[in-house]
Amino acid sequence: MSARNIARFWEWGRKIICVGRNYADHAMELKNAIPSEPVLFLKPPSAYVREGSPILLPFYTSNLHHEVELGVVIGKAGTAIPQSSAMDHVAGYVLCLDMTARDVQDECKSKGLPWTLAKAFNTSCPISDFIPKEKIPDPGSINLWLKVNDIVKQNGNTSQMIFSIPYLINYISEIISLEEGDLILTGTPKGVSSVQEQDELQAGIDDILTMTFKVDRKS
Numbered sequence: 001m002s003a004r005n006i007a008r009f010w011e012w013g014r015k016i017i018c019v020g021r022n023y024a025d026h027a028m029e030l031k032n033a034i035p036s037e038p039v040l041f042l043k044p045p046s047a048y049v050r051e052g053s054p055i056l057l058p059f060y061t062s063n064l065h066h067e068v069e070l071g072v073v074i075g076k077a078g079t080a081i082p083q084s085s086a087m088d089h090v091a092g093y094v095l096c097l098d099m100t101a102r103d104v105q106d107e108c109k110s111k112g113l114p115w116t117l118a119k120a121f122n123t124s125c126p127i128s129d130f131i132p133k134e135k136i137p138d139p140g141s142i143n144l145w146l147k148v149n150d151i152v153k154q155n156g157n158t159s160q161m162i163f164s165i166p167y168l169i170n171y172i173s174e175i176i177s178l179e180e181g182d183l184i185l186t187g188t189p190k191g192v193s194s195v196q197e198q199d200e201l202q203a204g205i206d207d208i209l210t211m212t213f214k215v216d217r218k219s
């Protein structure tokens, strides 16, 4: 049996832990309070979708939003990982979209219900190719951008994150042990907007990588 390859971590079926409201400008555009602690939610591994396959519109939403985010791929397991050694647990990064059925999320929020239907549906986590850690020496200072049909919608820098990557690894691993192949989505900057069937989403990290996805309806 061949050894597992971290560059194909999405095939391992590990956890996807998402951080919400980690950029003040995005929290404010949705009229949410600036959090004093990270806001966490989960997606299942069935949320992954790779370039070449479409993002499928769930039948129960009429307001699907894009959220471009930096994803941190865990390379070494740990519990209660100190901030000082947190980066030793990182294998690399991916560019991610946290696709969100905003109308459904708003309804869940108003009823005090979990965000599962809004955030965890099939294809709700499009991801790029794996980026080895060495290619991003300072993940706390990179530009993330996203265009819909060639129009720029999001353009933010990870320096705007409220909680840094070492802080998030420490905070999460105190509550949920991290395993090799887990992915942490670190939150989105402002500019989220609605996408429609047949839209083309292009996103990138500086001059490091771009990715393209089409939105489609399940046939």
Ligand SMILES: CC(=O)CC(=O)C(=O)O
Pocket (backbone or CB within 6 Å): 018, 019, 020, 021, 022, 023, 026, 030, 032, 067, 098, 100, 186, 187, 188
């Ligand atoms: C309000 C949200 O959907 C939170 C979120 O996912 C984020 O990235 O911020």
Ligand SMILES: [Mg+2]
Pocket (backbone or CB within 6 Å): 018, 019, 020, 067, 069, 098, 187, 188
């Ligand atoms: Mg998000």
